[in-house]
Amino acid sequence: MNTMERRKFPFMGRRPDVAEWFEGFPFGLPFAAETHPIRIEESQEGDTYTVRAELPGVDPDKDVEITLDRSGVLTIHAERTEEEKSKEHSEFRYGSFTRSITLPEGVKEEDISASYDKGILTVTAPLGERTTTTRRIEVSKQS
Template identity: 90%
Template sequence: MIRIEESQESGTYTVRAELPGVDPDKDVEITLDRTGLLTIHAERSEEEKDKEHSEFRYGSFTRRISLPEGIKEEDISASYDKGILTVTAPLGERTTTARRIEVSKQD
């Protein structure tokens, strides 16, 4: 499992994910579907060395995060530094407003 931190400040929503030991150019894929679900997929390959003991995890890792309403999808960006993937998304105005819905009576 990919461990994450989520935060929101100054009109920006940020997701930070721990992904040590991966090459972000080759091993990481980030997608956003039309329902606002962000998917982070990474693969870590095992080195071909003789080991007596290893607790490292290898293979495919996927994490899905529901983004808040109002995200400006076209301005989402990602960066990778020292094993941490950071995805930032600017927040726009919410498209829905609260309103009262009248109930009609059936005769």
């Protein structure tokens, strides 16, 4: 295969991932089974667990809702409406996107905080002591 063909067909020789075709689209692909509409990055440094989420083009005061349920699942919900108008053309994009993450055991729920800067939502969750005691349960025989 010559150089021109390789440039024209970059996936030649391997099966392309549909998400690769749309790389760079805001919020990913809502219809692709392997991808989530909100891309996240989770990390733990010392006693702090951090979740960073890509949310470009949203107003965090109006368009973002963060909740934590009793089972320790953090849910990020965002809605985006964007409209571009020019003299000869108008285009709009909108959508509602949700992503849920199970937080690690021992998170101090009352101290969780969130901030938004340049399209990135950062949720910080301080970690407390984990209760990882293991207990053996005896099985009784029924006669």
